[in-house]
Amino acid sequence: GENVEQHPSTLSVQEGDSAVIKCTYSDSASNYFPWYKQELGKGPQLIIDIRSNVGEKKDQRIAVTLNKTAKHFSLHITETQPEDSAVYFCAASSGSGYALNFGKGTSLLVTP
């Protein structure tokens, strides 16, 4: 089955700096790659996603890049703010998106 690895497991940045989280996947059939943000005591919430026919996608301060050849994708957060502090999960799916394989998560701390 699909194996998704995520790094780093923890990340601490100063407010205003950029943060980058990287994931690799094993199944070349995977074609959908979402990123979720989970705040303490809440369920994960989708923040951005990308499909395998696209190399990069941006949404304001958040961007995701995908390298299909190397089987890795990354989340980039620019101009970080304290409210960006949360656990971020990457995921991959080779189906229609309903059965996701998640990475183990990255705990991001943005200090003022």
Place this chain on the structure above:
Amino acid sequence: NAGVTQTPKFQVLKTGQSMTLQCAQDMNHEYMSWYRQDPGMGLRLIHYSVGAGITDQGEVPNGYNVSRSTTEDFPLRLLSAAPSQTSVYFCASYLPGADTQYFGPGTRLTVL
């Protein structure tokens, strides 16, 4: 819309007891899934359903049963709880084509 709701929020069981975790969604989504979240393990898929009357196993199905008699509800049953099932359980629903899984707030289960 209430989105995805889960009950109870917290539950403590003794080994061998049975219980049902409830999940409901009011978005008329065909697809629903159950995940468990353990420290350092990310989210792992237990069971999923692509419509009423149709269910399938995910990555970690042992010890859990599901059924889907209506579009709205997708309960998860633990027939004989074990300490290894201590976890936070998340239900999610998904609309094909919309590419977003909506997660509930979770149920924190402790098995003594």
